[in-house]
Amino acid sequence: MSRTYQNILSKTKFSPNKDWLQIKTIDMHTGGEPLRVIVDGFPELKGSSVLDYRRYCKENYDYLRTALMFEPRGHADMYGCILLPPNDEDGNFGIIFLHNEGYSTMCGHAIIAISTLAIEMNWIDVQEGDNILKIDAPCGRITSYANVKNGKVTGVRFHCVPSFVVGLDRTVEVEGVGTVTYDLAYGGAFYAYVDMDKNNFDFDLTPNSYRALINKGMDIKHAVMKADKEILHPFENDLSFLYGTIFIDNNKQASGNDSRNVCIFAEGEVDRCPTGSGVSGRMAIHKARKEIDYGEKMTIESITDSVFIGSIVSEEDYGPFTAVIPQVEGTAYITGMQTFLIDPNDPMKNGFILR
Numbered sequence: 001m002s003r004t005y006q007n008i009l010s011k012t013k014f015s016p017n018k019d020w021l022q023i024k025t026i027d028m029h030t031g032g033e034p035l036r037v038i039v040d041g042f043p044e045l046k047g048s049s050v051l052d053y054r055r056y057c058k059e060n061y062d063y064l065r066t067a068l069m070f071e072p073r074g075h076a077d078m079y080g081c082i083l084l085p086p087n088d089e090d091g092n093f094g095i096i097f098l099h100n101e102g103y104s105t106m107c108g109h110a111i112i113a114i115s116t117l118a119i120e121m122n123w124i125d126v127q128e129g130d131n132i133l134k135i136d137a138p139c140g141r142i143t144s145y146a147n148v149k150n151g152k153v154t155g156v157r158f159h160c161v162p163s164f165v166v167g168l169d170r171t172v173e174v175e176g177v178g179t180v181t182y183d184l185a186y187g188g189a190f191y192a193y194v195d196m197d198k199n200n201f202d203f204d205l206t207p208n209s210y211r212a213l214i215n216k217g218m219d220i221k222h223a224v225m226k227a228d229k230e231i232l233h234p235f236e237n238d239l240s241f242l243y244g245t246i247f248i249d250n251n252k253q254a255s256g257n258d259s260r261n262v263c264i265f266a267e268g269e270v271d272r273c274p275t276g277s278g279v280s281g282r283m284a285i286h287k288a289r290k291e292i293d294y295g296e297k298m299t300i301e302s303i304t305d306s307v308f309i310g311s312i313v314s315e316e317d318y319g320p321f322t323a324v325i326p327q328v329e330g331t332a333y334i335t336g337m338q339t340f341l342i343d344p345n346d347p348m349k350n351g352f353i354l355r
Helices: 005-012 052-059 062-069 108-121 208-225 274-289
Strands: 021-030 033-040 080-084 093-098 129-136 140-149 153-160 164-174 178-186 190-195 243-251 259-263 297-301 307-318 322-331 334-342
Touching: 021 062, 021 108, 033 334, 052 062, 052 080, 052 178, 062 080, 062 093, 062 178, 062 334, 080 108, 093 108, 108 140, 108 153, 108 274, 108 322, 108 334, 129 259, 129 322, 153 274, 164 208, 164 322, 178 208, 178 274, 190 208, 190 297, 208 259, 243 274, 259 274, 274 297, 274 307, 274 322, 297 334
Parallel strands: 033 080, 093 129, 190 243, 259 297
Antiparallel strands: 021 033, 021 334, 080 093, 129 140, 140 153, 153 322, 164 178, 178 190, 243 259, 297 307, 307 322
8 A cells, every 4th residue: 555545544634724714514405405504613793683793794704605605615506594693582593694696584495404403403402393493584583393203303394474465467578588477475585476377488497497597587587676666675674675586387296296486586596495485475475366275285396396385374464565474394404514714815715606
């Protein structure tokens, strides 16, 4: 055996220079959608609420968002989160979400994943059955229920913030596409929901149409942002923006599921899961159309065929809207543990994206 190979076998630990930043993460996925959970090494964020922390991060450490989400440590569709103190003593923790464009207001797949991780890491006193977590997201408090059987998480369901419909069957002119019919609704984030049956598209909701979905989804998003003046949250200006376009096939799927979602969000990211906040907004739409009622569930699949289950818990007045409290169910898994190093002399230390 060569001496070099002996060294390879015995010298497996790298010691970075003292001026290199080390950030530790636990990586997960929910229905195929990644979540990079930052657990150590990120600079302290200042503020007294999750929205404060988000603003502070954006103003002071946005280069670390890009370093961890972009290549070479991530990719164009990477997603992450930072855990923070809750807004008050009744909460368990706060969370802000990171992606290729910036910071989202709500993320259902992250809620499912982080609730799973809270059990796996024993961040709470774990018990058999439902374990309740109160999580402060930028859009408000999310209550999740991580079900444990024989010490293992079998699934997570969460109750989203009040979700409401702004308008049904609106139309917008999209260059290169024509007239597009959409519903505008909020489920912790605003989306333009585009029913494939109501529009004449030359693509479908399968991986074969991946590039077309990105291009048309972003074209529709930008057109709606320009034309629709009602993308306004009733209480918080920081939440008043269109997050993405969700294409919907409401026909019964070959898998037996009720419907299919493909969400194009942020700067052209394609959600691998059915989109928890998107499903939340859909529950408001289906309730408004009298297509779902209390006690009924919808199974909604994604571009990867992963499934979330949506239902309605209750209804309440929310500013000028009649809102629903949706419930979304799914499962998440741990995929790895990382220690990312940021060498201050690396010309690509802040990351880059190529599609």
